[in-house]
Amino acid sequence: MTGLPELPKKERTKIPRHHIPEQPPEVRIRNFQEVALGYTPQMAMEEAQRCLQCPDHPCVQGCPVQIDIPTFVDLVRQGEFAKAVAKIKEANTLPAICGRVCPQEDQCEALCVLGKKFSPVGIGYLERFVADYERQSGTVRMPEVPPWSGHKVAVIGSGPAGLTCAADLARLGHKVTIFEALHKPGGVLLYGIPEFRLPKAIVEYEVENLKKMGVEIRTNFVVGKTATVEELFWEYGYDAVFFGTGAGLPSFLGIPGEELIGVLSANEFLTRVNLMKGYAFPDYDTPVPVGRRVAVIGAGNVAMDCLRCAKRLGAEEVMCIYRRTRAESPARIEELQRAEEEGIDFRWLSAPLEIYGNADGFVTGMKIQRMELGEPDASGRRRPVPIPGSEYEIAVDMVIVAIGQSPNPLATRVTPGLQLDRHGCIIVDPETQMSSIPGVFAGGDIVTGAATVILAMGAGKKAAQGIHEWLAKLD
Amino acid sequence: MFQILKKESLAPQFKRYVIAAPEIARKHRAGQFVLVMLHEHGERIPLTIAGSDKEAGTITLVVQEVGKTTMEMGLMEEGDCLYAVVGPLGTPTHVERWGTVVCVGGGAGIAPLLPIAKAMKEAGNRVLSILGGRSRDLVILREEMAALSEEMWITTDDGSLGRKGLVTHALADVLASERPDYVVAVGPAVMMKAAAEMTRPLAIPTLCSLNTIMVDGTGMCGGCRVLVGGQPKFVCVDGPEFDAHQVDFDLLIKRLRTYLPQEQLAKQRFLESHQCVALEAAGGRV
Ligand SMILES: Cc1cc2nc3c(=O)[nH]c(=O)nc-3n(C[C@H](O)[C@H](O)[C@H](O)COP(=O)(O)OP(=O)(O)OC[C@H]3O[C@@H](n4cnc5c(N)ncnc54)[C@H](O)[C@@H]3O)c2cc1C
Ligand SMILES: Cc1cc2nc3c(=O)[nH]c(=O)nc-3n(C[C@H](O)[C@H](O)[C@H](O)COP(=O)(O)OP(=O)(O)OC[C@H]3O[C@@H](n4cnc5c(N)ncnc54)[C@H](O)[C@@H]3O)c2cc1C
Ligand code: SF4
């Protein structure tokens, strides 16, 4: 690809940020295909042309895995897409995924110098562009795998933490088996984040690449049930174990009526829709509940995904119930905006008090309390306080609870000696990611609680290094 | 690969499968179950491990064909492979030497009851059994249960075998003649509820095994939740067995109907394209 010239700095700031082409809202609410369509090569090079190539590159500080952003962006400008993606992959093995789901506005793009007066460089869009370009052109170069070190490592969980850890370990010459409880690998990337935000083909493609590097993937294997961690060491012969089991346990509200039919956790709803492809029922066998008036409680990324899935399944009215305001919503701005465009009814400063049902046990309505913002709480956000006498009722036939997840104790509970904090997260040495049990490492949501894809990947990477050093000591 | 090594018909619409699953067989304990997916488009359904052979590396499943997935499974043959089998899931049965244990099984519940009764017997209990079904053919696993029971009673709805009536009628008779130390009731929710109401006034500890709708079976979705002693519990990890006196059966019965319209649609579509199954379901033989 012929690149574009380097422009004088002044000129660069005059180019407006290229928005990513998208399916229009009225079309996309009728399908599960990806919303953002991606840059064309021309758009990508023009967007790359905007970068000021700052010598102190503050953007890099915003990236949890420290991608050399100015260098890769400049390679895009020159039309050297393959080199650009190789540059990214030095720090990040899954750019097609991060480019799509990273909260860039809080990370790399938040610190981009251009963002102060203009809009930041579309770093995420460029990242996904080059990764897609590489994948579609079939020019992916598999990393060299050195001869076997003689060590075997068990990775539990195939989310971003596990996948990254496995890839790095394979590249260091270790034999890796990923044990995954579900029937398909990918973790939240597969069962949680919907197709219209992250096409499953991308996740499958990355998993295939991992297999080509010699990583074995054993699905349908629940560590703690099918085998314990102790057995992985002493009977299966692994020399080290990495926990990347995520934060999969759903939280409920604890309000009356939560046991009614039509009240689902976000996990259940998203698993039925995404992993089990319930949106294609009856061609796929898993039914999904169909609500005409759906309320989703919470306003984070998980809630946005539920709202938008419910809309796509044909719900007439989809409401977001959140006790704070839009400003405090932990969701990515881009996804929040897209949800707004798709006609989601946002009820800010609203807290659910009770869910009502009929004699057959089906949900019929909900009582809502209006809130106002008071003093800041421990998280620094202003605490919502109820407005007395402001309760009102709404009619709904489905309620999805998306108020957070915590670590699933299934495997940790049966691993004696494993130190956990009071939330059930595994305590690790921040340098090596090693837990209280020698040879047992952990990273991702199981250590931090529900966080982000890129942080899970960063932890997986660090753990791979920690495991490598640990294995060297065994020799 | 989870190959079907052996398949046999136990009764109309009841089949027993022996599946190659060495890792699951090795860890299986009474009271546990697996989640099964027939193929990539399939749903995940829980099935109790009715028995296991650690040496042979196999588990046994007994399946009653009630809807799309179980009927489709009935069409699979020896040599075919199930797409996914995960387990062993759930908390194993708490087995103790209680003394006299009455094991009550209704319909498909006899399959999960068998390994529990076996474990109770092995722990030195005196096992009395009550089995029931709609008709003679549908009282499955009679020999297996008889082999480990000191005494056994059978009831059928139509009187074609044993006493005409419900298992709870037989249970009433047993309770009238002696005071067992423990009761295990496994079957349809209404049956377990009735059994629990009979033992409650006598304060006889009673165990039941709940059959809620499940997806993952690992505590991740919460779809299997029930109220036990007023507290929400996940059947797949906290159960499937609970103190029957604490379970909110009315809620459980309602929740089992969550997807009824979709299930009926799926079954109808399946039967339309599989006439042979439709015939068997209608009571004919193939
Ligand atoms: C709906 C949703 C939307 C999100 N959107 C975003 C977003 O836009 N951007 C972003 O950065 N982050 C997002 N997140 C958060 C992000 O997905 C997680 O932080 C990240 O996936 C954590 O990675 P992980 O590898 O630690 O765990 P996970 O991705 O949770 O993977 C853990 C895996 O381990 C398996 N497992 C668990 N226990 C066992 C066991 N005992 N034996 C075997 N396997 C086991 C699980 O089945 C799972 O596959 C979202 C999360 C959700 C739920
Ligand atoms: C722990 C446990 C152990 C079980 N063990 C056995 C067994 O050993 N043998 C046996 O024949 N059956 C067993 N069942 C019941 C079995 O899972 C259901 O009969 C089966 O899922 C029905 O699927 P279907 O598509 O054929 O019928 P459908 O027509 O889809 O469903 C029939 C009824 O089964 C229930 N059901 C539907 N989907 C599910 C699901 N995903 N999970 C659980 N229940 C569902 C619903 O109440 C539904 O109305 C067990 C259930 C549980 C929870
Ligand atoms: S990985 Fe995420 S934070 Fe880092 S540069 Fe890419 S989009 Fe930005």
Ligand code: SF4
């Ligand atoms: S801060 Fe922005 S303009 Fe500067 S190098 Fe990074 S991406 Fe380019």
Ligand code: FES
């Ligand atoms: S089946 Fe999902 S939590 Fe029990």
Ligand SMILES: [Mg+2]
């Ligand atoms: Mg079904």
